[in-house]
Amino acid sequence: MILGNLNYPSRYGGLGTRVLTGLKFLSEHAGDFKNMPAGHYEIDADNIFYEVSDFYTVPAQAKFFEAHRKYIDIQVTISGEEWYGHAIVSLLKEEQKYSDDKDIAFYSGEGVYLQTPPGHFILFMPEDAHKPGVFFQKRELVKKVVMKVKI
Numbered sequence: 001m002i003l004g005n006l007n008y009p010s011r012y013g014g015l016g017t018r019v020l021t022g023l024k025f026l027s028e029h030a031g032d033f034k035n036m037p038a039g040h041y042e043i044d045a046d047n048i049f050y051e052v053s054d055f056y057t058v059p060a061q062a063k064f065f066e067a068h069r070k071y072i073d074i075q076v077t078i079s080g081e082e083w084y085g086h087a088i089v090s091l092l093k094e095e096q097k098y099s100d101d102k103d104i105a106f107y108s109g110e111g112v113y114l115q116t117p118p119g120h121f122i123l124f125m126p127e128d129a130h131k132p133g134v135f136f137q138k139r140e141l142v143k144k145v146v147m148k149v150k151i
Contacts, residue, residue, distance in 0.1 A: 001123065001128045002123040003121075004121055005119060006119050007027065015123075016149075018047060018149045019072060019123075019149050022147045025147075026074065026076055030119070033143070038053050047149075048147070048148070048149055048150070051148075053144055054142070055142055055144075057133050057135035057142055058135065058139070060083070060134040064108055065106065065109065065111060065130060065131045066131070067104070067124075067128065068103045068104055068126060069098065070103045070150060071150055072124065072148070073124040074146070075132060075145070076146075077142060077143075078142075078144055080141050080142035080143060081140045082135075082140065082144065083114065084115070084132050085130060085132075085134060086111050086114065086129070087107075087130075088128070089128070091109060092129055093108050093109055132146075
C-alpha cells in the first residue's frame, strides 16, 4: 500500500509506466472529477481505466476486505469522508474464492484503518487487501475515482 500526493506523480515512476500514466492522468484531471458522472472511462483499453462512483459509506463490519491479482488499484476520494481498511492478504481468512472474471477475492480478519487527505491517493498492490467505503463516525455520501492499472 502506498499513500501518496497527486501533485508529484513522477515520484512513483519506479512502479512502472502504466502506474505513472495513471497517476499523471489523476493529477492533471483532479479538478474535473467533481462534476463527472458516475461511470466507466478508458485511458488505454483494459490496461488503464477508471470508475467514477457515488455511494454512501457503511460500517466496517458490513464489508469484507477485497484483493485483486490482475490490477493495481489507485483510489482517490473526491468528496465526502471515506476510510479504508488495509491488511496483508496472507494474514486474512478467504471468504469468497478468487474470481478470474471479476479479478476479486474477499477476506475477513483484522486490519488498520486510515483516511486519505484531500489531494492524495492510496495505491493497493495485489498483496494489499483493502476495505474501501467505510465510515468512522457517521455515514457519508462519497464521490471517488478508482483507477485500475493492469500488472
